[in-house]
Each structure stands twice: as structure tokens, then as C-alpha cells.
Amino acid sequence: MDTFVDSSWYFMRYCDPNCHTAMVGPGSRYWMPIDQYIGGIEHAVLHLLYARFWIKAMRDEGLVDFDEPFKNLFTQGMLLRESYYRQAEDGSRRWFYPSEVAVHHDEKGRPVSATAIEDGLPVTVGGVEKMSKSKNNVVEPKDIINRFGADTARLFTIFAGPPDQSTIWSDSGVEGAYRFLRRLWSFAVEEHARWGEGEEPAVDDAQAKHVRFMTHSLLQQINNDYERLQYNTVVSGAMKLLKVLEGARKAGRQTCRESMSILLQVLHPVTPHITQVLWEELAFPGAIYDSTWPTPSSDALKQDKVTMMVQADAEHDTIRSQAQSDTTLARHLKGNERMIVVPNRLVNFIA
Incomplete structure (x- = not known):
């Protein structure tokens, strides 16, 4: 019970950590209530219940002047992964990591059986389960980071599906996220070299106008998706924007730089490391995290034909x-x- 009690009001101390004369400092008047609470369903139910209880108790004691600790609740989905086990004679189960198992599939690619790599003996395909250390089907973030980098791990997790729904882990999906970031890097380096080449070639005004329309249309969609916490479609919007840029060879340096800056900015919350480095490499002013968040241009969204x-x-x-x-x-x-x-x-x- 002590653990639940401590974890149910500790966030109030962050509001005024240097206050040593009261349980809740005056800083809570500025910071509370919290705008957005995000948590998995199993965690959020109990923590939310106890946190609400404690805030109401502190309200009754005159320590705070609000009724609820959180303005909005968002319950995230869970990561799922295949599970494999072998039944022991005493009824217990030994769980295997997916990397310890050779899986056999039917002609449609569905798993039908599996054997342990260590001894070649059968193991039971337990199906897709919530990631759990007890079932040895977790993915260690450090393994993904060591192989692909932190940005790839973040990008895949966010792009895997709607954040309020459970998602099945996919090794090929991680590799796909990595390929996208490599594509982004290669394009940015190539464009930087092209932008620095002497006199600019003739600009195709129609293409420039199309690129600006697509850029600001996608920016409008991405901003809406950020507001709705639909982060997976934020990433898909950024992927579409990169594709637009890849076909914008005659849109002109100014148009391409504007679109590229927007692409890096909207991706920055998802992949902060690569976007900051590219922001510097492309000589955009200041740090990307200090830049003004982009808003769609009404002029760019105008069309002559519909x-x-x-x-x-x-x-x-x-x-x-x-x-x-x-x-x-x-x-x-x-x-x-x-x-x-x-x-x-x-x-x-x-x-």
C-alpha cells in the first residue's frame, strides 16, 4: 500500500521541489492540474484511482484548490510479441526467447510448429502475448539502439500503429524504419550539396507551387494528428513529404529548403537526434528545438483547379x-x- 500511496501524489513535488516547509508548494498553482495523462491500461487504472483520491483528500485539507489531477486521460496500447514455451513434467513452463527458437511455417506463412535451437526438440507456439519478462518475449531497447540507433527505435514504436491500440512487434518493421531514416539522411546530404552549387538552374513555377501546396497540406494533416495524439499518421505524413521532396528537383532552392525545414521540424519530436544533426548540416538557423513550430500557409493552400x-x-x-x-x-x-x-x-x- 505504501508504494501506491507514494506514487499517487509524488508528481506534486515536481511542481515545487525546493519547498521544504509544506507537503505541496505554491508552484502547484501554476503547474497543476496536469494537461495530459498517458499510461497503459493496467497501470493507469490503479494509479489514476489513487491519484484522484489523494488530490481530493489534499483538496479537503486545503492543500490544493482543484478537484482533479489530470485534465485529459489517454490510455496507450500494449506491445505484443510471439511466445514459445516447453511444458515440464511438474506442470511448469520454460519460456524461450524468439531468438532461441526455429519457427516452421505453412505455405501461407503461418507458424505451425517450432523447435528449440539448442537441442532441436519441439516447443509449443504460445501465440501472440503481451510483452512480459516472465515469458521471455520482451525486446530489449538497448539491443535495438545498439544495432539501429535510438531514433529508429522511437520511429518504429510510434509508426507501428495507432497509439491507443496494441501492436505486434516486427523485426522487419524496425528495419523498415531504419531504411527510411537512411533515405532521409541521404536525401538531405545530396540536397545540401545541390543547394550549394553555384547559380540555381531554372525553376519550374508549376512544380514549385505544387510542392508548396503538398507541403502545407501535409503539414496541416500532421498538426491535426499531433493534436489528436495520432502519432503513427504523423510519421506517415512525414514519409509522404519526403517523397514529395524527392520529386521536386525543379521546384527551386527556396521552396525545397522551406519544405525540408518543415519536414525536419515535424519529425523532431519523433526522431530528435537525426533531425537536429541535419538541421545543423543544412545550415538552418539556431537549434531545431528552439525553432518556431510551422503552421500551414493559406497562400500555399490555394489552388487554381479543383x-x-x-x-x-x-x-x-x-x-x-x-x-x-x-x-x-x-x-x-x-x-x-x-x-x-x-x-x-x-x-x-x-x-
Whole structure:
């Protein structure tokens, strides 16, 4: 019980750690309540219960002037991994690390049996379980960091799936995250060399405009995903932005540098080490963690043409008439749009 008691109000001391005359210092008036509480479901249930109890007790004693310790609760999913064991005669189980087992698959790639590497004897495929030291199916972060680096470990864990859902660990997924960071590094180094080459070649204005539109569209999506704590789609947005940049050879130095700075900034909370180094290598001012967070440009998001698709099965005049009478669609139409009809399939209005 003492452990739960200590862990249920200790965060209050962080608000004013140098206060030695009271249980809760005056700094709590500034820092509390906490904006966001994040925890796994098994931990959050008990800790949240005890923390709320203690805050209400301290409130009743006049130590704090708020009712709840946390404004928002986010329950994260768990990491899962395959498990393998061998039943002993006394009924106990010896659990094997996945690296200690040779797994045999059927023609569809599904595991059907396994043997221990040490003796070649069968072990039981226990299925996908929550990572647990007792079942020897944990992944040691230091092993991943030693092999791929801390940024890769962070990137894979965040990109593996929605943070509120459980995710199955994948060694190939870690390698994929590593390849993406190598691609980012190679592109940045190549671009830095290209940006430093004498006079800039002719700029394709249409491509520059497209690159800025895509960059700020993706930035808008990424910012929304950060707000919603959907960090996996933050990473996918950054991956899309790198792909845009890789095809932007004629967009001009200024446009490419703007897009590259945005890419590094939105990735920085996920992969802080590589983004800081590249920020310096590309000669962006100051430290990336002190830079102003980017916001979408309304000018960059403007488009001269917008294609809208409507599914329909009718004559051309009927389709146009129905589209103009639809309140949702009509506010985007001005009457002079070019209409392209794929019979019985789709209708495109090009504004």
C-alpha cells in the first residue's frame, strides 16, 4: 500500500521541489492540474484511482484548490510479441526467447510448429502475448539502439500503429524504419550539396507551387494528428513529404529548403537526434528545438483547379442539374465548370 500511496501524489513535488516547509508548494498553482495523462491500461487504472483520491483528500485539507489531477486521460496500447514455451513434467513452463527458437511455417506463412535451437526438440507456439519478462518475449531497447540507433527505435514504436491500440512487434518493421531514416539522411546530404552549387538552374513555377501546396497540406494533416495524439499518421505524413521532396528537383532552392525545414521540424519530436544533426548540416538557423513550430500557409493552400467527383447514372444535363441542386456541392460550383462523365461511374467537375 505504501508504494501506491507514494506514487499517487509524488508528481506534486515536481511542481515545487525546493519547498521544504509544506507537503505541496505554491508552484502547484501554476503547474497543476496536469494537461495530459498517458499510461497503459493496467497501470493507469490503479494509479489514476489513487491519484484522484489523494488530490481530493489534499483538496479537503486545503492543500490544493482543484478537484482533479489530470485534465485529459489517454490510455496507450500494449506491445505484443510471439511466445514459445516447453511444458515440464511438474506442470511448469520454460519460456524461450524468439531468438532461441526455429519457427516452421505453412505455405501461407503461418507458424505451425517450432523447435528449440539448442537441442532441436519441439516447443509449443504460445501465440501472440503481451510483452512480459516472465515469458521471455520482451525486446530489449538497448539491443535495438545498439544495432539501429535510438531514433529508429522511437520511429518504429510510434509508426507501428495507432497509439491507443496494441501492436505486434516486427523485426522487419524496425528495419523498415531504419531504411527510411537512411533515405532521409541521404536525401538531405545530396540536397545540401545541390543547394550549394553555384547559380540555381531554372525553376519550374508549376512544380514549385505544387510542392508548396503538398507541403502545407501535409503539414496541416500532421498538426491535426499531433493534436489528436495520432502519432503513427504523423510519421506517415512525414514519409509522404519526403517523397514529395524527392520529386521536386525543379521546384527551386527556396521552396525545397522551406519544405525540408518543415519536414525536419515535424519529425523532431519523433526522431530528435537525426533531425537536429541535419538541421545543423543544412545550415538552418539556431537549434531545431528552439525553432518556431510551422503552421500551414493559406497562400500555399490555394489552388487554381479543383477536381470534384460525383457518382451518377444519368444524362449529362440531368447530372449537371442534380449537382447544382445539391447544397453541399453547389457552394463549390459557379456554373462554368468543365464536366467529365464516365458513364455509370463517376462525374468530374473541373473548376
